[in-house]
Amino acid sequence: MQLIFFCHPPFMQSQSMPRFARMIGEAMKERGHQVEYWAPQGRVHKLLSETRLASLTSLAKWAGYIDQYILFPIEVKLRLLPRRQANTLYVFCDQALGPWVPLVAQHPHVVHAHDLLALRSALGLIAENPTSFTGQLYQRYIRRGFRQAKRFISVSKRTTRDLAQFGGVAAHASEVVYNGLNQAYQPMSTQAAIDTLRQAGIPADERGHLLHIGGGQWYKNTAGVIRLYAHYAAQHPNPLPLLMVSPSPQSVDVQDALATVPAQGSVSFKQGLGNEAIQAAYSLAQLFLFPSLAEGFGWPIIEAQACGCPVLTTDDAPMNEIGGPAARYLPLLQASMNIDQWAQSGATIIDEMINTQVAKDPDLIKQRIEWASQFTQERAIEAYERIYQSIVDKTP
Incomplete structure (x- = not known):
């Protein structure tokens, strides 16, 4: 096959999506397929960056829109003029690239769908993440584009459902392929975990710790993590410390949550850890706390499980879909709920999991590792290739 990957422009400074595109593309090259990457070049954005107006964020954004939605479509149409090989497939690495889908809607194509959190927010369905009027228009513009696609690959069943419910995409048009672990995490x-963490500047407690890993976004429920810990710590004279691999707290709700942590409790924030230190943090943790309000996939859940670490996450998709029977669950924290009542209930589960030593039970450790072992990059790549080939084969 000849695979043309549509990618986010480099000036967007996204890391995960370009990495995702390259991961698939390079794997397909190794399997003998021809691969090209198409993305806007950022001509107008570059011109603006060389002027005194470069510091104006709004102008930079609009310059990027010109590159993405005016100049790039012209470039794509010119590239499509020559007759392309019969076995060519156009692959969109993110449904957010939807405005470009109509350019190749009459050719074999597929869209990788990650999550629809931005669209759900724009539709007013997520109270915790209100969207501006222009943001709402932009998400509708993206949806209008990706609706014209005929085939999708979703990272979870939740994404497939959201595509149907909020994107207007027929459920049968989407096939689920779970992400594979980026790193070979293991216990x-x-x-070794203590030594690794101390080398990373983290004063590791030999008893272990409670752990949260997240980027601090609204859906990570950072304040909820700390409220859970505060209620747990209040019940013990010498509680386990909480290690937050997350940005330093800035929001009022997180600061308010920190103020409820009793004197005997300990919450520390750390950023920029390498993979070995993260593996050590999972391995030493007595419990991994991940009470997200929403997720696209939920990588940390299976990272923790791959290290044998117990997971307490949200009983809502995709978290319960990814965590499976090897995780424990909390109710989804909704805006109408009393956060302290929710946290007190969760603290009871934390106590139970620590007291029963689920982190050290060999049978449970084995269950967690075996569950996580199904999420491999090799399995994902094989599924992508199979779907790609089936689309090309069915094209007249």
Whole structure:
């Protein structure tokens, strides 16, 4: 096959999506397929960056829109003029690239769908993340584009449902392929984990710790994590510390939550850890707290499980879909709920999991590792290739 990957422009400074595109593309090259990457070049954006107006964020954004939605479509149409090979497939690496779908809607194509959180927010369905009027228009513009696609690959069943419910995409048009782990996480011995964390500047407690890993976005429920810990710590004279691999707290709700942590509790924030230190943090944790309000996939859940670490996450898709029977669950924290009542209930589960030593039970450790082992990049790549080939084969 000849695979043309539509990618986010480099000036967007996104890391995950370009990495995702390259991961698939390079794997397909190794399997003998021809691969090209198409993305806007950022001509207008570059011109603006060389002027005194470069510091104006709004102008930079509009310059990027010109590159993406005026100049790039012209470039794509010119590239499509020559007759392309019969076995060519156009692959959109993110449904957010929807405005470009109509350019190749009459050719074999597929869209990788990650999550529809931005669209759901724009539709007013997520109270915690209100969207501006222009943001609402932009998300509708994206949806109008990707609706014209005939085939999708979703990272979870939740994404498939959201595509149908909010995107207007027929459910049968989407096939689920779970993401594979980016790193070969596995349990690390207690002493090795302690040494690794101390080398990373983290004063590791030999008893272990409670752990949260997240980017601090609204859906990570950082304040909820800390409220859970505060209620747990209040019940013990010498509670386990909470390690937050997350940006330093800035929002009022997180600051308010920190103020409820009792004196005997300990909450520390750390950023920029390498993979080995993250593996050590999972391996030493007595419990991984991940009470997200929403997720696209939920990588940390299976990362923790791959290290044998117990997981307490949200009983809502895709978290319960990814965590499976190897995780424990909390109710989804909704805006109408009393956060302290929710946290007190969660603290009871935390106590139970720590007291029953689920982190050290060999059978449970084995269950968690076996569950996480199904999420491999090799399995994902094989599924992508199969779907790509089926689309090309069915094209007249």
